[in-house]
Amino acid sequence: MPDISTLNNFELLEYGAWAISILLGLWMLFDTIKTNMSYSEDLLTSSREGEIEDAFVIDPTHQGGHR
């Protein structure tokens, strides 16, 4: 780890950009793995072209889905 007291503003900005990028990447990766493990593969890949209007859709915030 670099000594923060010796960093100039540019270096701080660059490290900040790297840190945010890594955090966002890890968040997406973690959420992808969590979602993959929490739901069945059949459900996750159940979307079909042309069935949107009448699809019975799941939304966890509504606990089960709505038509």
Place this chain on the structure above:
Amino acid sequence: MSQTTTIHGEKISLLRILGPGHVWALGVGIVLVGEYMGWNFSVGKGGAIAALIACWVAGLLYTCVAMIDSEVTSTVAAAGGQYAQAKHIVGPLMAFNVGLFLVFAYTMLEAANAITLGYLIQTVGGMTAMTDAAGEALVLHDKPFIVLTIMFLAWLNYRGVYATLTFNLVITAIAFIAIIILFFAVKPWTTEILRHEELMTGLPYGWIGVIAALHFGLWYYLGIEGTCQAAEEVRSPARSLPLGTMTGIMTLLIAATMTWYICAGLMPWEYLGQAVTPLFDAARFMDSLPLMVLLFIGTIFSTLASANGCINDASRAWFSMARDRYLPQWFGAVHPKYRTPYRSIVFLVPVALLFAYYAPLDQVITFSILSGLLGYTFMTFNVIMFRRKWPIGTIQRGYVHPLHPLPALVLLVLCAATYFAVFLGYGTQLMAMMLFFMIASLWFHFHRYRYVRRGDQFTMPWPRPLGDY
């Protein structure tokens, strides 16, 4: 909440939540960066007049694209846009290729935008002229900001389409208004600031320069056809898609002409032809700090909006192909909470990073243009086949484009001219790309197509096609 089994009939679909404004923001958002930078290389190819001819010829090409796309998409309202059109109208091999054109065109454009944004931030850093203890000038590196751009926008796309495209709507509108404000600031009704009479030098390279200028003339409008990718997420696709696309191309025609008029009246063609940020440079010529700040913000916003729309479109195309098993079905998953094609979004992040990190900007842009051009060529015979198989009256259309088949023929001729223009500058890349798509087609035909459930992929409730196709 953990759910490991599927209750009978439960399905997760993309969220149908967008309006025509979002469609406009998606199309114009992807393209407007072309007004802020890139179009001016056409000036370098053939002078200012050649760039204006290229602007209008490319405008005609894209008006044909927008009209044709509006008609077909108003009937094939499915994510994947032109991929879904090709699947229903031409056939699986064409659909596979069109899907790849889309993913390549948008992912490369996303990478190009990220490179540009990194460059802009680096330039602003350079303008602060900081030095270290030894008096050496400090350099702000572009790579962290290239990566941050891609990661932030991918994260936004992952979290939901409504927030993503509302964000695009706001920043695209600001970038467009910035061009209008600059246009009025240069007082186009007088010759007080603009010096067209003095700066117009005819055609320095003759008519071949005009043809060569077409390559970068596309940059004014490249990506407007991306509106169709929102088909499955828009509330009323038959109305919203044509409305969003047609108002989008009108916006771009106005923005492109204003941009040319401002820049060609302020800068000599020798400078304009190699400028990195021509509109920002025009604001600097005006010597007004508010204008400079506004146009700098416009440049940053247009770049962000373009990358953002590209992630949206590339992921939808990849998702649609996977859903039909043209690619591993694993990518055809929808996030149960955010209702986005989350695996496709995540998968394309390292692809974009790889190109943005290692590939030179002009190569990335050229691959994007070539992929787009291949897609436009497909549209010409796609619409002719569409009208022959399903004539007017046989299926309901949200929009019927006029003068058929003239727009398709004009588009074909303009595509041929543009291939020649690209060949003049990037012949090797054109050949390499063609070879890549040929090898990919062989892989699909001899290997992948056996996994496709052939009956399931045709989803539109259309009558049987007419003719012998």
